[in-house]
Amino acid sequence: xxxxxxxxxxxxxxxxxxxxxxCHQTWSHSYMFWYRQDLGHGLRLIYYSAAADITDKGEVPxxxxxxxxxxxxxPLTLESATRSQTSVYFCxxxxxxxxxxxxxxxxxxxxxxxxx
Amino acid sequence: RKEVEQDPxxxxxxxxxxxxxxxxxxxSASQSFFWYRQDCRKEPKLLMSVYSSGNEDGRFTAQLNRAxxxxxxxxxxxxxxxxxxxxxxxxxxxxxxxxxxxxxxxSLIVHP
Numbered sequence: 150x151x152x153x154x155x156x157x158x159x160x161x162x163x164x165x166x167x168x169x170x171x172c173h174q175t176w177s178h179s180y181m182f183w184y185r186q187d188l189g190h191g192l193r194l195i196y197y198s199a200a201a202d203i204t205d206k207g208e209v210p211x212x213x214x215x216x217x218x219x220x221x222x223x224p225l226t227l228e229s230a231t232r233s234q235t236s237v238y239f240c241x242x243x244x245x246x247x248x249x250x251x252x253x254x255x256x257x258x259x260x261x262x263x264x265x
Numbered sequence: 266r267k268e269v270e271q272d273p274x275x276x277x278x279x280x281x282x283x284x285x286x287x288x289x290x291x292x293s294a295s296q297s298f299f300w301y302r303q304d305c306r307k308e309p310k311l312l313m314s315v316y317s318s319g320n321e322d323g324r325f326t327a328q329l330n331r332a333x334x335x336x337x338x339x340x341x342x343x344x345x346x347x348x349x350x351x352x353x354x355x356x357x358x359x360x361x362x363x364x365x366x367x368x369x370x371x372s373l374i375v376h377p
Contacts, residue, residue, distance in 0.1 A: 182365070186306065191369035192352070199362055207364070239308055245363075252297055252356055254365060256308035 155257035168227045172240030181223040185236040230264045271368035288353030289335045301352040
């Protein structure tokens with residue numbers, strides 16, 4: 150199905166473990182984003198990517214790594230998970246440059262990550 | 266100071282009421298503006314873009330005031346189903362790209 154998907158939807162892990170959250174979009178959007186959402190902070194940008202092999206830091210990048218070898222995929226890795234990374238993670242893409250979508254963002258359903 | 270600020274609310278209104286939210290932004294070079302709706306920490310979904318001339322979509326009206334650097338959302342004839350969190354989003358220049366910044370959201374509760 151067309152759209153933006155995230156996996157897993159729920160993840161429980163332990164402090165110090167490496168975790169990778171997956172994001173896949175079928176629109177061939179050039180821009181993709183990773184956010185975390187915590188009570189009291191709203192949505193905060195972790196990393197974004199303007200195209201394959203081009204990534205840049207957002208507001209809260211520490212402790213996270215991203216890659217984008219293909220336009221449709223934008224995985225987010227927590228190299229050594231900490232309790233403070235317990236959060237809801239949203240991936241998004243936007244269709245800037247396209248007349249029908251502009252720079253509207255489309256979000257995946259989110260991954261709820263708990264670090265014990 | 267956060268780049269995009271919203272009153273977190275909650276705004277508690279009866280059905281049929283008119284309610285308005287404001288959102289202020291600090292970057293005068295901001296390019297595009299949006300209102301998103303988020304239900305119970307599900308993914309945010311676009312409610313409407315905000316244009317310089319103002320725009321309306323049914324019961325919803327959005328306006329942009331570049332001089333005072335704020336955007337607004339007006340909801341007329343509130344429905345129970347309007348209960349949600351409304352997120353203000355501003356796209357501003359950052360390192361050659363226009364990157365979105367979200368406000369923390371305004372909570373709306375519509376009661377019978």
